Amino acid sequence: MLRTIASAFLLIAISSSASADNISVTRDGVVYSVSQHETLSSISQKFTGHVKNWRAIGQTNQIENDRTIPIGRKVLIPARLLTPVSTFARIKSFFGDVVIRGHDGNAIEAKIDALLKEGDTLTTMANSFISLMLDDGTQFTLPPNSVVSLRLLRATQYVETPRTQLYLQKGRVESQVTPLNNRPDGKFEVISPLAVSGVRGTNFRVNVDDKRVLNEVLEGKVAVAQNTAVNKPSKQLVAAGYGTVVENGRVSKPVALLTAPVLQDGYQQQIRLPIQFPLSHASAAAFRVIVSTDAAGRNNIAETSIRSNNGKAVAKLENLEDGAYFVRTSALDAAGLEGIPTIQAFRVDARPFPPFLLQPGAKFQGQLQNERIPVTMKWSLAEGIKDYRLQVASDATFQGIIFDQTADTGADEMTVPLARGNYYWRVASILRSGNTSKQGPFGDAKPLAVIPGLDAPSASIGQKEIQFSWSAEPGQRFTFQVAATPDFKTLLNNIESSKAEVAIPRPEAGTYYARVRSTDDDGFVGAFSPAQKFSVPLQWRTEYDAPLESQGQPLGSSY
CATH class of the missing domain: 3.10.350 (Membrane-bound Lytic Murein Transglycosylase D; Chain A)
Known part of the structure; x- marks a missing residue:
């Protein structure tokens, strides 16, 4: 038989x-x-x-x-x-500061397609990543602040059945393991001080968190057991979509991972720094965001985590170069288990950066010229940028653009004639290189109320006083000035008034100039009105300092 x-x-x-x-x-x-x-x-x-x-x-x-x-x-x-033979782990991508040491302690240079062997140890520093591939196509990725030793890299000779053990000393590792179907002696294990996670083909994550080990299964099944010398260690078979925690000498029962969080619309094109991703998930205690240059999420270049506030948070990344990226977002539950991720494409188009807007402020007061008020708009000059584009619109969404023009090369201001009303204005930088140019995003728009300036005050010359008045808006205060010269360098009168009128003692005969400016109840100080030129004639007076009159009229220099 x-x-x-x-x-x-x-x-x-x-x-x-x-x-x-x-x-x-x-x-x-x-x-x-x-x-x-x-x-x-x-x-x-x-x-x-x-x-x-x-x-x-x-x-x-x-x-x-x-x-x-x-x-x-x-x-x-x-x-x-x-006979088992040695295999290798090939570096597929890395970013930032990755330290690799051989079993003898000597440093190994991190470079694409470099082959690492059994006994080598990889350490990712802050903001650093590395992704490796085994001979059978299995890939594993280390995020920042992780340490993994390649404890076992073997394959059975001829049949090439892999036998792999990773020792996770610190941090996290995510593995995409090629199925070991029809290879009964094949194995892939992630070992940590507290647990052993063994698979025969799946996508799973292991996280060494202080005195715990967290396992999250995205595909297939993972056998999770205590890393202990006891004959019957605590063990759980964790299916896809579930996670387990190893702590206090036991492996917890698997719990369902949180579904992917909702990524609020608007993330697709990022034109401001820092890059922002508004996230929401009702059950999330925190969120994790990973940015990569590939849709599979292997070539990672940035990562951040943020605590949830009533199921919501805005994850921010300080700096990314312009270009196309993919963002992977996931929600973490109260135990720290990371949920099912979702990957979305987005772009960064933040450069060249827009300039700062300098003048005018929220209001501009000027004199009408042909039913328009010339408004000079100024901005800061950005380093390396000589060309700028100015837009003025009647609405904050810039659907009603009424002015759109590129300034002269090197200019930091433009004058735009505007009717009285409310507007919004913004400026973008244009980077030119040879025959090519790239316009960056517009900066934040500033609101602008354009109002006519005060007319010159009218003067009514009396025997002892001169009365001045002008038009005004409710709630305004005024500064009224009189000078002997049109440049107003030497003031004869400087009067603060809450009314649109003022009286001054009649000065000696001569030519004078008067002007006024308003201060609104919101603190806005307008420009001075045009100067009103007026003449005070000579007036003869009696020995009692009374005007000398003839037929009821004072005698002056024209008598």
Whole structure:
């Protein structure tokens, strides 16, 4: 009966194999065609590295006499007996400061396609990442502040069944493991001081968090057990969409991972720094955001976590160069387990940065010229930028643009004639390089109320006083000035008034100038009105300092 089973087994193995010289590889092992003078002992030494395995080979193939094997006889060497050989982990991507040391402690340079071997240790510093691929296509990624040792990198010779162990000393590791179907002796394990997570093909994360180990399964199943010397350690089989925590000497029952958070609209194009991602999930205690340059989320370049406030938070990243990216967002529950992620594409178009807007403020008061008020708008000059684009609109969304023009090269201001009313204005920088140019985003728009300036005050000259008045708006206060020269360098009167009128004692005969400005109840100080030129005629007076009159009229220089 055993001979029949073995013969049938061998027939299946031989029929399903592909010959290369006198060796054929099947899913069950190696089928070898015996040469002259070969024995099971020599075959065992050749394929398993030990003579002692000859009996096991003989039992598998129902060979009782080691010395009488016919030349050309097909012998199956089971995969479990084949010699393991060393494999390598290839660096696929890295970012930031990654430290790699060999088992001898010597530093290894981090570079793309570099091969790391068993015993090497990888450390990612703050804001650093590294992603590696094994020979069978399995990939694993380390985020910032993580330490992983490549404890075991082996594969069974000929059948190439991988045997991999990662030792996670600190931080996190996410693994995308190629399925080990039809390879019963294959394994991939992530070991930490407290737990062992073993898989046969899945996508899962392990996080060493203080005195805990958190496991989150995204695909397949993961067997999670305590890393302990006891005969029957606590163990759980965790399915996709579930997570478990190892702490206090036990593995918790699996709990459902949180669904992906909602990423509020508007993230798709980022034109301001810092980059912002508004997130929401009713059950989230925190959120994690990872930015990568690929849709699979392997080439990571930035990460941040933020606590939730009533299920909402805005994750911010200080700086990203302009370009196309992918953002991976996930929600963390109260235990710290990270939920199901979602990956979305977005762009950064924040450069060149817009200039700061300097003048005018929220209000501008000026004199009407042909029913328009010339408004000079000024901005700061950005380093390396000589060209700017100014827009003025009647609404905050700039649907009603009434002025759109590029300033002269090197200019930091433009004068725009505007009717009385409310407006918004903004400026963008334009970077020119040879025959190409790139306009950056507009800066935040500033509101602007354009109001006519005060007219020159009118003067009414009396015998002892001169009365001045002007038009005004309710709630305004005024500063009234009189000077002997049009430049107002030497003031004869400087009067603060809450009324749109003022009286001053009649000065000596001569030519004078008067002007007024308003201060609104919101503190806005307007410009001075045009100067009102007025003349005070000579007035003859009696010895009692009374005006000398003739026929009821004072006598002056014209008499």
